[in-house]
Amino acid sequence: MSVPELMAGIGRAARAAADKLALASTVVKNRALQAAADALRSHRHRILAANERDLREAEASAAPSSAPLLDRLRLDEKRVLAMAAALEEVAALPDPIGTILAEWSRPNGIVIQRRRVPLGVVGIIYESRPNVTADAGALCLKSSNAVILRGGSESQRSNAAIHASLEQGLEVAGLPRSAIQLVPTTDRAAVGVMLADMRGSIDVIVPRGGKGLIERVRNEARVPVIGHLEGVCHVYVDRDADLTMARQIVLNAKLRRTGVCGAAETLLVDNAVAATHLQPLVCALLDAGCAVRGDAATMAVDARVTAATEADWSTEYLDAIIAARVVDGVDAAMAHIAQYGSKHTDSIVTGNAATAERFLARVDSAIVLHNASTQFADGGEFGMGAEIGISTDKFHARGPVGVEQLTSYKYVVRGAGQIRD
Amino acid sequence: MSVPELMAGIGRAARAAADKLALASTVVKNRALQAAADALRSHRHRILAANERDLREAEASAAPSSAPLLDRLRLDEKRVLAMAAALEEVAALPDPIGTILAEWSRPNGIVIQRRRVPLGVVGIIYESRPNVTADAGALCLKSSNAVILRGGSESQRSNAAIHASLEQGLEVAGLPRSAIQLVPTTDRAAVGVMLADMRGSIDVIVPRGGKGLIERVRNEARVPVIGHLEGVCHVYVDRDADLTMARQIVLNAKLRRTGVCGAAETLLVDNAVAATHLQPLVCALLDAGCAVRGDAATMAVDARVTAATEADWSTEYLDAIIAARVVDGVDAAMAHIAQYGSKHTDSIVTGNAATAERFLARVDSAIVLHNASTQFADGGEFGMGAEIGISTDKFHARGPVGVEQLTSYKYVVRGAGQIRD
Numbered sequence: 001m002s003v004p005e006l007m008a009g010i011g012r013a014a015r016a017a018a019d020k021l022a023l024a025s026t027v028v029k030n031r032a033l034q035a036a037a038d039a040l041r042s043h044r045h046r047i048l049a050a051n052e053r054d055l056r057e058a059e060a061s062a063a064p065s066s067a068p069l070l071d072r073l074r075l076d077e078k079r080v081l082a083m084a085a086a087l088e089e090v091a092a093l094p095d096p097i098g099t100i101l102a103e104w105s106r107p108n109g110i111v112i113q114r115r116r117v118p119l120g121v122v123g124i125i126y127e128s129r130p131n132v133t134a135d136a137g138a139l140c141l142k143s144s145n146a147v148i149l150r151g152g153s154e155s156q157r158s159n160a161a162i163h164a165s166l167e168q169g170l171e172v173a174g175l176p177r178s179a180i181q182l183v184p185t186t187d188r189a190a191v192g193v194m195l196a197d198m199r200g201s202i203d204v205i206v207p208r209g210g211k212g213l214i215e216r217v218r219n220e221a222r223v224p225v226i227g228h229l230e231g232v233c234h235v236y237v238d239r240d241a242d243l244t245m246a247r248q249i250v251l252n253a254k255l256r257r258t259g260v261c262g263a264a265e266t267l268l269v270d271n272a273v274a275a276t277h278l279q280p281l282v283c284a285l286l287d288a289g290c291a292v293r294g295d296a297a298t299m300a301v302d303a304r305v306t307a308a309t310e311a312d313w314s315t316e317y318l319d320a321i322i323a324a325r326v327v328d329g330v331d332a333a334m335a336h337i338a339q340y341g342s343k344h345t346d347s348i349v350t351g352n353a354a355t356a357e358r359f360l361a362r363v364d365s366a367i368v369l370h371n372a373s374t375q376f377a378d379g380g381e382f383g384m385g386a387e388i389g390i391s392t393d394k395f396h397a398r399g400p401v402g403v404e405q406l407t408s409y410k411y412v413v414r415g416a417g418q419i420r421d
Numbered sequence: 422m423s424v425p426e427l428m429a430g431i432g433r434a435a436r437a438a439a440d441k442l443a444l445a446s447t448v449v450k451n452r453a454l455q456a457a458a459d460a461l462r463s464h465r466h467r468i469l470a471a472n473e474r475d476l477r478e479a480e481a482s483a484a485p486s487s488a489p490l491l492d493r494l495r496l497d498e499k500r501v502l503a504m505a506a507a508l509e510e511v512a513a514l515p516d517p518i519g520t521i522l523a524e525w526s527r528p529n530g531i532v533i534q535r536r537r538v539p540l541g542v543v544g545i546i547y548e549s550r551p552n553v554t555a556d557a558g559a560l561c562l563k564s565s566n567a568v569i570l571r572g573g574s575e576s577q578r579s580n581a582a583i584h585a586s587l588e589q590g591l592e593v594a595g596l597p598r599s600a601i602q603l604v605p606t607t608d609r610a611a612v613g614v615m616l617a618d619m620r621g622s623i624d625v626i627v628p629r630g631g632k633g634l635i636e637r638v639r640n641e642a643r644v645p646v647i648g649h650l651e652g653v654c655h656v657y658v659d660r661d662a663d664l665t666m667a668r669q670i671v672l673n674a675k676l677r678r679t680g681v682c683g684a685a686e687t688l689l690v691d692n693a694v695a696a697t698h699l700q701p702l703v704c705a706l707l708d709a710g711c712a713v714r715g716d717a718a719t720m721a722v723d724a725r726v727t728a729a730t731e732a733d734w735s736t737e738y739l740d741a742i743i744a745a746r747v748v749d750g751v752d753a754a755m756a757h758i759a760q761y762g763s764k765h766t767d768s769i770v771t772g773n774a775a776t777a778e779r780f781l782a783r784v785d786s787a788i789v790l791h792n793a794s795t796q797f798a799d800g801g802e803f804g805m806g807a808e809i810g811i812s813t814d815k816f817h818a819r820g821p822v823g824v825e826q827l828t829s830y831k832y833v834v835r836g837a838g839q840i841r842d
Contacts, residue, residue: 023783106804110793117785119815199639203815218620224645224816245838252840360833362444364538372531372836381841382832383527394540394624394829395645396817408815411803412781415793417666419673420802 003185007193010148011201013178014121018146020176022118026095028173033091033138036169037084040134043165044080050161051075051130058154068259072128073155083134083162086386087169090138093385096404097144113412118144120203122406123194123223124388125150127209130158136206136388137166137180143406146179148202150194152209153186160184195220206388206401226401229392230316231261231344233374236333236359237281238350239272245371246277246349247284252373253347255288259318261390262345262367262377266313267324268333269298274326285322295325313340330355334362341365343392345377366392366399424606428614431569432622434599435542439567441597443539447516449594454512454559457590458505461555464586465501471582472496472551479575489680493549494576504555504583507807508590511559514806517825518565534833539565541624543827544615544644545809546571548630551579557627557809558587558601564827567600569623571615573630574607581605616641627809627822647822650813651737652682652765654795657754657780658702659771660693666792667698667770668705673794674768676709680739682811683766683788683798687734688745689754690719695747706743716746734761751776755783762786764813766798787813787820 040047051074058073101114122145126132133149140147151159163182170177183190194202195217204224207217217225235253237246253264269278279301282292286304293308305324312323313336327333330348337346347369348359356370367377379387379400387400397405461468472495479487479494522535543566547553554570561568572580584603591598604611615623616638625645628638638646656674658667674685690699700722703713707725714729726745733744734757748754751769758767768790769780777791788798800808800821808821818826
């Protein structure tokens with residue numbers, strides 16, 4: 001069978017499953033999630049064996065620099081059990097489907113409801129991390145969407161083993177197995193078909209991956225996309241910042257985990273407090289093992305600081321590296337963020353409420369914070385439950401994409417024979 | 422200047438204006454709308470003269486069948502005054518921007534707000550009706566979006582004259598004139614540039630026009646689109662329908678105005694009441710001047726009914742023509758709607774509450790109605806104020822697209838030094 005034929009069949013099965021899922025009860029969906037969690041636990045040795053084969057192949061063909069890739073790919077018993085627990089957490093979330101978002105009546109007596117409904121069929125294109133198979137499958141199921149999962153070729157065996165547990169969960173609950181499908185080929189043509197040719201069978205695509213994937217999605221997508229661009233996140237330390245608070249936030253924002261999209265990549269320090277604040281902040285970062293690439297003022301405070309190039313200001317390092325510079329107050333900080341940022345997550349540290357409000361109102365990012373770490377950019381930290389990612393789009397979903405963001409709505413109108421004048 | 426250069430300049434000006442509009446107060450925006458309404462009234466003779474020239478040119482080059490086009494293009498004093506009144510109605514709408522959509526705190530003490538913000542820059546591509554210039558300009562301004570208007574070449578002089586009044590309103594209020602720009606060339610290449618090359622300077626495109634335009638948008642768009650497909654709307658008359666109510670709803674849904682997207686195009690009658698209901702419904706339509714294209718059962722009730730072809734079931738006539746057939750109950754009606762409908766607006770007439778709920782839950786359309794006319798598919802009738810159109814997409818906006826649907830949101834997080842564990 002050709003890749004387009006294969007994908008067309010997957011699309012048809014997904015649409016049929018979506019029609020059933022739209023009417024599935026919360027109890028049944030949760031039963032499937034619980035059964036899938038149980039299956040993950042009982043099949044964990046099979047999953048780890050599949051992962052071992054993926055790892056061996058990846059190691060054999062890997063470049064020496066690909067340690068982070070191997071780390072993302074690697075599963076162990078703890079990670080599999082965490083995946084199972086994540087499914088149970090999704091089961092525990094409120095069901096978004098069927099919720100009445102608003103209800104009002106009109107002078108002519110018709111009553112209008114805005115009712116939450118699923119999007120339909122979601123396509124997920126992702127790389128290396130096998131846990132996305134379980135997470136994305138669970139979030140789509142909870143929001144009554146059918147999902148077509150297209151994982152990276154390097155994790156195909158791990159994904160297939162995890163996917164088998166999800167299918168088992170669906171079967172136990174009496175839901176169609178095609179509610180969660182894994183594309184069974186590693187042929188990259190399948191991605192092209194999903195992006196360009198499956199309008200009508202895929203309602204939205206969520207890409208999860210590096211710049212190469214994002215670029216491909218941008219160029220080829222004819223299906224709506226919830227975009228996840230990079231997170232070039234900033235911490236701006238204002239003239240009215242408390243130094244102790246600033247130091248804690250900067251260290252946490254940069255170093256708590258460097259590989260997440262909410263990790264800070266650039267430190268901006270107000271010129272008015274550069275004399276007092278810049279050196280302690282930069283030294284704290286350096287002492288904690290973080291490389292600092294700075295402007296002239298930053299280089300002057302410590303010999304370990306290297307020179308930042310223009311490219312550094314727009315780089316998402318995802319590593320223990322930070323770019324740092326002095327700016328002339330909050331307006332210059334905002335101008336820097338507007339020029340180099342990625343509209344993901346940005347934080348101001350200040351004791352001045354007016355300055356904070358100015359920053360919060362004017363910085364055009366999905367998440368803006370005052371006196372808090374950028375690492376809070378996370379659906380779980382927001383209390384929204386699990387997430388597929390953080391959208392840097394303004395269209396449809398912005399910020400953390402959880403079960404609610406995977407929905408649409410319809411208008412339900414009830415009358416008693418009303419006609420329009 | 423080449424078209425791409427021209428459009429790039431328009432894009433830059435729009436982005437700069439959007440940054441200002443995002444911070445504009447409600448009072449200032451409303452002042453601009455009011456001043457634009459005043460300007461439309463005082464320049465109405467100039468606008469009508471421009472329209473006269475558009476009309477003369479269109480008539481000279483027009484095919485004999487283009488009377489509806491000329492009617493859509495034609496302005497008179499009443500229509501210009503209605504445009505001005507529409508601007509005042511938009512001014513009277515609540516300002517969606519800055520609204521706190523939700524606010525909650527987390528156990529660690531951070532307080533999270535979801536705050537409504539503009540999308541940024543909206544592109545509108547439309548045909549013939551010059552009033553779209555005023556309506557779309559006003560809705561975008563009220564929602565703090567800059568807008569790039571690209572009207573049809575046949576209405577270019579009318580659009581330019583209307584646009585001059587909008588610019589005057591912006592100037593009176595001290596807002597940038599480039600908040601509402603009209604593409605000054607009729608070169609169709611400008612549409613291609615908007616669709617494919619202005620990602621980054623246009624945040625969303627709203628097409629308003631016929632099948633040719635919609636098809637072009639589908640094929641060429643790289644910018645997010647709020648789609649307005651056709652309205653193949655159905656009225657299903659169930660076995661438990663009251664005949665008098667059904668007749669009123671069917672006549673209104675089809676004939677109140679035949680040229681609107683919420684006009685019914687297909688009548689479905691339950692086989693169980695075909696003997697009593699079909700003939701009266703079909704005769705009422707025929708007697709009111711509506712052509713009926715039916716299946717065998719429908720042809721049997723009146724000699725004036727002609728045979729429906731397969732194509733009729735998916736045709737948006739926008740004219741006094743209806744397709745009609747007998748179906749075997751509500752499930753068959755829903756199967757017909759799923760196969761041939763356009764997910765726009767569909768109505769059931771029945772006295773049976775369970776049947777109605779089944780239809781309302783399962784028909785996957787933006788608007789589903791029980792015992793009410795499909796002609797209620799309208800933002801004004803929903804109490805949402807003016808609208809740019811009815812979205813048949815599930816992504817971002819579904820149903821009537823008014824000022825709220827032209828917005829996004831951001832998360833504003835306030836802390837007291839919180840860092841993440």
